[in-house]
């Protein structure tokens with residue numbers, strides 16, 4: 001790949017030098033006018049325009065065929081479908097408009113190519129035409145913006161009604177920690193100044209706050225299916241972004257403040273593993289891994305699908321590996337798992353001994 005890029009750059013530099021010498025030659029006044037475009041040249045360039053049009057349409061079709069399968073599978077959250085249709089319709093509109101305008105642009109480029117004796121028509125203005133090409137984009141764009149704002153307000157519903165699970169996501173270079181609010185479903189106060197690694201107070205919880213004692217700090221996110229989860233994000237050092245692609249969720253984690261996002265997972269991890277898109281993706285990935293393993297390039301085990309929390313803000317050298325596994329399960333399994341975790345109060349007691 002690097003060799004290819006170097007060759008490409010060298011070729012482009014060579015072309016640039018060649019073109020510059022041509023310009024230099026043109027600047028020398030000569031009797032010979034072989035460098036001035038004639039009808040034949042203009043026609044030839046007109047055909048090249050068509051060739052380019054075919055090229056961009058071809059590469060578009062190729063990309064659809066080749067890369068559609070690497071898109072995310074069906075959304076696994078309640079709001080996800082709405083988000084996806086907003087995205088899809090924006091793309092459909094952009095796609096149609098760009099396909100038509102590109103065709104017209106190249107066609108007119110060809111039709112009105114330079115020709116001996118051909119004169120351009122001077123056309124001052126046409127109010128009706130200008131009105132049409134202003135009002136149509138205005139209506140379409142206003143529609144998209146209103147729909148987007150409506151979707152945004154629905155998604156950003158972070159109220160505490162309907163008994164949501166309250167979870168804190170704590171970002172630091174380069175890992176995630178999650179904190180559950182415990183029995184009272186209220187997160188205890190926390191501040192980076194109170195972090196005490198020696199005593200395992202990794203999130204800086206306020207030991208004097210009674211709400212903190214039952215908080216549960218974990219390194220793997222478990223969520224009950226069908227129940228709303230309210231995330232409260234914090235960052236210890238720099239800007240991070242909590243990105244949960246399968247749930248169509250992302251929110252920046254900003255040092256010094258708490259940001260929020262909430263969603264309701266609708267498929268358990270097990271259910272998502274049965275999703276045809278996911279089955280297909282796992283199959284393809286494992287085929288590639290097997291091929292690499294046969295060549296001795298890869299010795300990792302077959303991959304299994306899991307929901308994932310990633311950092312989506314370049315935050316330092318190990319940003320690419322800043323992730324946490326998410327497991328969506330039945331409320332029963334979730335409660336069982338939660339009951340097995342140690343509370344912050346107990347951790348503090350153990351460290352005091």
Ligand SMILES: [Cu+2]
Pocket residue numbers: 171172173174239240241311312313314315319322
């Ligand atoms: Cu990060």
